[in-house]
Amino acid sequence: MAKVSVLNVAVLENPSPFHSPFRFEISFECSEALADDLEWKIIYVGSAESEEFDQILDSVLVGPVPAGRHMFIFQADAPNPSLIPETDAVGVTVVLITCTYHGQEFIRVGYYVNNEYLTPELREHPPLKPDFSQLQRNILASNPRVTRFHINWDNTTDRLEAVENQAPALGCGAPLSCTPVKGLGLPGCIPGLLPENSMDCI
Amino acid sequence: MKLLKPTWVNHNGKPIFSVDIHPDGTKFATGGQGQDSGKVVIWNMSPVLQEDDEKDENIPKMLCQMDNHLACVNCVRWSNSGMYLASGGDDKLIMVWKRATYIGPSTVFGSSGKLANVEQWRCVSILRSHSGDVMDVAWSPHDAWLASCSVDNTVVIWNAVKFPEILATLRGHSGLVKGLTWDPVGKYIASQADDRSLKVWRTLDWQLETSITKPFDECGGTTHVLRLSWSPDGHYLVSAHAMNNSGPTAQIIEREGWKTNMDFVGHRKAVTVVKFNPKIFKKKQKNGSSAKPSCPYCCCAVGSKDRSLSVWLTCLKRPLVVIHELFDKSIMDISWTLNGLGILVCSMDGSVAFLDFSQDELGDPLSEEEKSRIHQSTYGKSLAIMTEAQLSTAVIENPEMLKYQRRQQQQQLDQKSTTARETGSTASVAGVVNGESLEDIRKNLLKKQVETRTADGRRRITPLCIAQLDTGDFSTAFFNSIPLSGSLVGTMLSSQSSPQLLPLDSSTPNSFGASKPSIEPVAAAGTRPAGDSVSKDSVNATSTPAASSPSVLTTPSKIEPMKAFDSRFTERSKATPGAPALTSVTPTAVERLKEQNLVKELRPRDLLESSSDSDEKVPVTKPSSLSKRKLELEVETVEKKKKGRPRKDSRLMPVSLSVQVSSDPSMYIEVENEVTAVGGVKLSRLKCNREGKEWETVLTSRILTAAGSCDVVCVACEKRMLSVFSTCGRRLLPPILLPSPISTLHCTGSYVMALTAAATLSVWDVHRQVVVVKEESLHSILAGSDMTVSQILLTQHGIPVMNLSDGKAYCFNPSLSTWNLVSDKQDSLAQCADFRSSLPPQDAMLCSGPLAIVQGRATTSGRQAARLFSVPHVVQQETTLAYLESQVAAALTLQSSHEYRHWLLLYARYLVNEGFEYRLREICKDLLGPVHYSTGSQWESTVVGLRKRELLKELLPVIGQNLRFQRLFTECQEQLDILRDK
Numbered sequence A: 001m002a003k004v005s006v007l008n009v010a011v012l013e014n015p016s017p018f019h020s021p022f023r024f025e026i027s028f029e030c031s032e033a034l035a036d037d038l039e040w041k042i043i044y045v046g047s048a049e050s051e052e053f054d055q056i057l058d059s060v061l062v063g064p065v066p067a068g069r070h071m072f073i074f075q076a077d078a079p080n081p082s083l084i085p086e087t088d089a090v091g092v093t094v095v096l097i098t099c100t101y102h103g104q105e106f107i108r109v110g111y112y113v114n115n116e117y118l119t120p121e122l123r124e125h126p127p128l129k130p131d132f133s134q135l136q137r138n139i140l141a142s143n144p145r146v147t148r149f150h151i152n153w154d155n156t157t158d159r160l161e162a163v164e165n166q167a168p169a170l171g172c173g174a175p176l177s178c179t180p181v182k183g184l185g186l187p188g189c190i191p192g193l194l195p196e197n198s199m200d201c202i
Numbered sequence B: 001m002k003l004l005k006p007t008w009v010n011h012n013g014k015p016i017f018s019v020d021i022h023p024d025g026t027k028f029a030t031g032g033q034g035q036d037s038g039k040v041v042i043w044n045m046s047p048v049l050q051e052d053d054e055k056d057e058n059i060p061k062m063l064c065q066m067d068n069h070l071a072c073v074n075c076v077r078w079s080n081s082g083m084y085l086a087s088g089g090d091d092k093l094i095m096v097w098k099r100a101t102y103i104g105p106s107t108v109f110g111s112s113g114k115l116a117n118v119e120q121w122r123c124v125s126i127l128r129s130h131s132g133d134v135m136d137v138a139w140s141p142h143d144a145w146l147a148s149c150s151v152d153n154t155v156v157i158w159n160a161v162k163f164p165e166i167l168a169t170l171r172g173h174s175g176l177v178k179g180l181t182w183d184p185v186g187k188y189i190a191s192q193a194d195d196r197s198l199k200v201w202r203t204l205d206w207q208l209e210t211s212i213t214k215p216f217d218e219c220g221g222t223t224h225v226l227r228l229s230w231s232p233d234g235h236y237l238v239s240a241h242a243m244n245n246s247g248p249t250a251q252i253i254e255r256e257g258w259k260t261n262m263d264f265v266g267h268r269k270a271v272t273v274v275k276f277n278p279k280i281f282k283k284k285q286k287n288g289s290s291a292k293p294s295c296p297y298c299c300c301a302v303g304s305k306d307r308s309l310s311v312w313l314t315c316l317k318r319p320l321v322v323i324h325e326l327f328d329k330s331i332m333d334i335s336w337t338l339n340g341l342g343i344l345v346c347s348m349d350g351s352v353a354f355l356d357f358s359q360d361e362l363g364d365p366l367s368e369e370e371k372s373r374i375h376q377s378t379y380g381k382s383l384a385i386m387t388e389a390q391l392s393t394a395v396i397e398n399p400e401m402l403k404y405q406r407r408q409q410q411q412q413l414d415q416k417s418t419t420a421r422e423t424g425s426t427a428s429v430a431g432v433v434n435g436e437s438l439e440d441i442r443k444n445l446l447k448k449q450v451e452t453r454t455a456d457g458r459r460r461i462t463p464l465c466i467a468q469l470d471t472g473d474f475s476t477a478f479f480n481s482i483p484l485s486g487s488l489v490g491t492m493l494s495s496q497s498s499p500q501l502l503p504l505d506s507s508t509p510n511s512f513g514a515s516k517p518s519i520e521p522v523a524a525a526g527t528r529p530a531g532d533s534v535s536k537d538s539v540n541a542t543s544t545p546a547a548s549s550p551s552v553l554t555t556p557s558k559i560e561p562m563k564a565f566d567s568r569f570t571e572r573s574k575a576t577p578g579a580p581a582l583t584s585v586t587p588t589a590v591e592r593l594k595e596q597n598l599v600k601e602l603r604p605r606d607l608l609e610s611s612s613d614s615d616e617k618v619p620v621t622k623p624s625s626l627s628k629r630k631l632e633l634e635v636e637t638v639e640k641k642k643k644g645r646p647r648k649d650s651r652l653m654p655v656s657l658s659v660q661v662s663s664d665p666s667m668y669i670e671v672e673n674e675v676t677a678v679g680g681v682k683l684s685r686l687k688c689n690r691e692g693k694e695w696e697t698v699l700t701s702r703i704l705t706a707a708g709s710c711d712v713v714c715v716a717c718e719k720r721m722l723s724v725f726s727t728c729g730r731r732l733l734p735p736i737l738l739p740s741p742i743s744t745l746h747c748t749g750s751y752v753m754a755l756t757a758a759a760t761l762s763v764w765d766v767h768r769q770v771v772v773v774k775e776e777s778l779h780s781i782l783a784g785s786d787m788t789v790s791q792i793l794l795t796q797h798g799i800p801v802m803n804l805s806d807g808k809a810y811c812f813n814p815s816l817s818t819w820n821l822v823s824d825k826q827d828s829l830a831q832c833a834d835f836r837s838s839l840p841p842q843d844a845m846l847c848s849g850p851l852a853i854v855q856g857r858a859t860t861s862g863r864q865a866a867r868l869f870s871v872p873h874v875v876q877q878e879t880t881l882a883y884l885e886s887q888v889a890a891a892l893t894l895q896s897s898h899e900y901r902h903w904l905l906l907y908a909r910y911l912v913n914e915g916f917e918y919r920l921r922e923i924c925k926d927l928l929g930p931v932h933y934s935t936g937s938q939w940e941s942t943v944v945g946l947r948k949r950e951l952l953k954e955l956l957p958v959i960g961q962n963l964r965f966q967r968l969f970t971e972c973q974e975q976l977d978i979l980r981d982k
Helices: A120-124 A186-201 B051-055 B368-379 B388-392 B399-424 B438-448 B474-479 B486-515 B546-552 B561-569 B596-611 B631-644 B828-832 B850-855 B861-866 B873-893 B897-914 B917-928 B948-960 B963-981
Strands: A004-011 A022-030 A038-045 A054-062 A068-076 A091-101 A104-117 A135-139 A145-148 B002-004 B016-021 B027-033 B038-044 B062-066 B073-078 B084-089 B093-099 B121-128 B134-139 B145-150 B155-159 B166-170 B177-182 B188-193 B197-202 B208-212 B236-244 B247-254 B262-265 B271-282 B297-304 B309-313 B321-323 B331-336 B342-347 B352-356 B450-453 B459-462 B464-467 B519-522 B538-541 B656-660 B667-676 B682-690 B693-699 B703-708 B712-717 B721-726 B742-748 B751-756 B760-765 B770-777 B789-794 B800-804 B808-813 B818-824
Touching: A004 A091, A004 A104, A022 A038, A022 A091, A038 A068, A054 A068, A068 B438, A068 B459, A104 A120, B016 B342, B027 B073, B027 B084, B027 B342, B038 B073, B038 B084, B062 B121, B084 B134, B084 B145, B093 B134, B093 B145, B145 B177, B145 B188, B155 B188, B177 B236, B188 B236, B197 B236, B236 B262, B236 B297, B247 B271, B271 B331, B271 B368, B297 B331, B297 B342, B309 B352, B667 B703, B682 B703, B682 B712, B712 B742, B712 B751, B721 B751, B742 B789, B751 B789, B760 B800, B789 B850, B800 B850, B808 B850, B808 B873, B818 B850, B818 B873, B828 B873, B850 B873, B850 B897, B873 B897, B897 B917, B897 B948, B917 B948, B917 B963, B948 B963
Parallel strands: A054 B459, B016 B073, B016 B331, B073 B134, B134 B177, B538 B656, B703 B742
Antiparallel strands: A004 A022, A022 A068, A038 A054, A038 A091, A068 B464, A091 A104, A104 A135, A104 A145, B002 B352, B016 B027, B027 B038, B038 B062, B073 B084, B084 B093, B093 B121, B134 B145, B145 B155, B155 B166, B177 B188, B188 B197, B197 B208, B236 B247, B236 B271, B247 B262, B271 B297, B297 B309, B309 B321, B331 B342, B342 B352, B450 B459, B519 B538, B656 B667, B667 B682, B682 B693, B703 B712, B712 B721, B742 B751, B751 B760, B760 B770, B789 B800, B800 B808, B808 B818
């Protein structure tokens, strides 16, 4: 069993302008004191099409972690707009929060992020070149996708278990058939999910 | 019978492999496949039982779900106490869950269900040992053990008091082990496997009792599980899938001889699960019908792969009820409610069914009392001798008794509330942490958050701890809220006391270890007059301060156990002719008091020697339990030397020696022989240093050995002389002439003990100038083959104790002039006795004194734990009583008041717990004595310096713990009151 289980991730200051930093309040429980730090990362998926547009917004070490419940706020700067394909600037994408221990990822929390213009005019007539200053970022905080991985928490040479993928029912059964990327079907799911989630966000 | 399928009990359509109803009947657990992990769900029972509750939306149906298992959960089982839930699954793990009361409702983060967990169950232990899927888990009666079985062909027995300790791994199955059941009296555990065998294992030694294969020979194919069951009366074991004439059956195996003559027939496919009703029933007596006593019977539910369920009464030839087509797929597990009237059945198809029987259908359930009577009459032992229910029916007759009971309850409450308070600091997570509300914390979290940079420049956040977990103290937590009664207390005590015992255990060998002191030739030789032709070497036998262990004693000042070891440091040095200048110190060996004939053989020589007025003497040996050098060898060599050189060989004698008095670390004695004085007369000098004060005296003859205590210093010289000095160096007595040369000298207080080479023992009280033991021969205790004295002890009351090499210890009882056996390492009583439940809560086993020293600190509680159910209870009671009585008697003979009190209280507590009235009454009577003074009374008001009536007062609260003794309690109380008023 995982020594660390994430209890909650609260998305703070949401929605917010595109350029404002991401802020997550993460609470987790640790069943026994960890010898080493946890490493948390925020990854912004620039484009659903390819991993190469993923941006690691920030990575922090969290520790020491004794047994118990803990919380911290993970803040990271907004993604670099220049690294985002223009076609993907507006619309739904994904932000991932991952946590690794000893270099092994054991949890991945994904949120759908909807970037859209604030004004109806811009929405209807988006500029050819995305105007990031006018974009509002809305994280679909109510619907995290949590994927847990079984990792070796001790330094013993325990054989790693098969990846366990916990996908909550999103209310849309079909899109899960997409090919997994990084052991997680998330980015690939987006096209299928898009209409519905857009609706949710609006 | 009513049948209900609560559709809301489901794992979203995924199979449910296991179901178990909580002992209190308020909830039940299911285990099975989750979305993509194993899943354990705890459900509320009342919506199953009551339709109104089912409809009431305010009553939660699901209480908690745990997705922590990585793969399908095959089995969920509540502990008998209801405190824990164990789950085992395909991820090879067993998880033990405990309810966390302080954490508020929460959801499983990221799970689709927005349902909050009403109850929080946290995994407190993960048991890893199996290399394959765990198929079944089972708690032993009394929750002492947890067993698990796996497709790795093994059964693992876990110490449920000390997870994750493994007590045994039962190997022997050659196929996947798919079911487990404990014998209700805890003597056996049975397992059934795919290898077409059912094996019964003994809990005594965890070895195979029997392997039953015949009914399973025809078994082909596989069932997912093979959950077998043992009847509540212990008589029958019923297997899952067995075959009889090509038909699937559930085989009945009789406990007597493991006979397999009967079976439950009728299912069309393999039986997957058998579950006995926890109750034993008797026929409902109809009004008017002749009240002929009917035989009690059991009730058993059988589930099969054929999707049907049958319920059988052992008094009927045909099933009570058969329900076909109950599910779409195989039945996987069955659980009875504790009242025996309801069963939950779960199926591979992911649904659960509830059957509700009436008493008319099943019969009258026997009360726990009747059930334990059956157990007691059949096995001589019941697991529920004093049940809570039984006690509560007793009428409390005495207000004092009531007070005691109340006080006890209050204490328990206090304990609980303190533990609650302990956890309370972290308790209200939702409320306040360090006086701040969680909301405040959240607001300021970013500001307050400690962020540092690591050496490589990375950000490092120190997370804010918002709640501590109560992990790590599993064993204490385990028993916090269990009522203090019965043997569970014993387990608790042993688990609590063992860490306390550790330091003692380790310190004891330490102090005993003093018998092999590090012996270093002290440089003192260099400071001596160099012109002295005879080489001098002083030996400093240092001892570790023996007072190290008393720091944990309650009355350390009274006990000076180590005094007796003084003289063991009277190391002798021998200057070998070849190297006269620098001699090496040989720790001379064992007191080798040989068999009688040899001693006799020795004696004349000794006598001859001394009569011829030679300076020679048989080399004095010191008793040492460690050194194995044999005296006889030494004697021979000395003899040879004597023959070769009839003149005295001074080099054989110690030139100087120094003794540290271990009872008083600041005191040491130094002896220097052959100090040349005026006129060439050689004298011996005795020096004693105590707390910096030094005195000296001279003796005319060579000093062979010295010993001291805080009251006296004595030295044994050549020519069988024994001199005794006061602590200031004043001679107390003219030299005592010993009957034969000295072997060992001891001092304790004002007592001096001399053991001579002729194996006679004398003890004198030099202050009162009386003899305590007069030339008592050791032959009677050394009789037999090849025995030696391994340790000598002189108690502060002047009682000599001899520890022999065969593990026995005798003390000499001066008033009876007898040798009494006070300890025997091979004593089987000590090993069978189990009185842990009677150990006092605080100073458990922290009793030290001569008896403890003699017997060593080898607590057998570890072994006893494993024997918890192994010996028939009556035998265990008897052995325990016999053991405790011998301990009390031994402490009395040793006049060790502290230990006497300890063992007496322990004995009384055991009598109270086990309900032995006559012996308890006798003790009370003796302690109370005659209330009205009579001249003819022989009654002594004290025993080993303790006032008997004070002891009785101490006993009263103990007696008050058992309502059964309230009369006795009242009697004693009243008479004590009368005495007090006088």
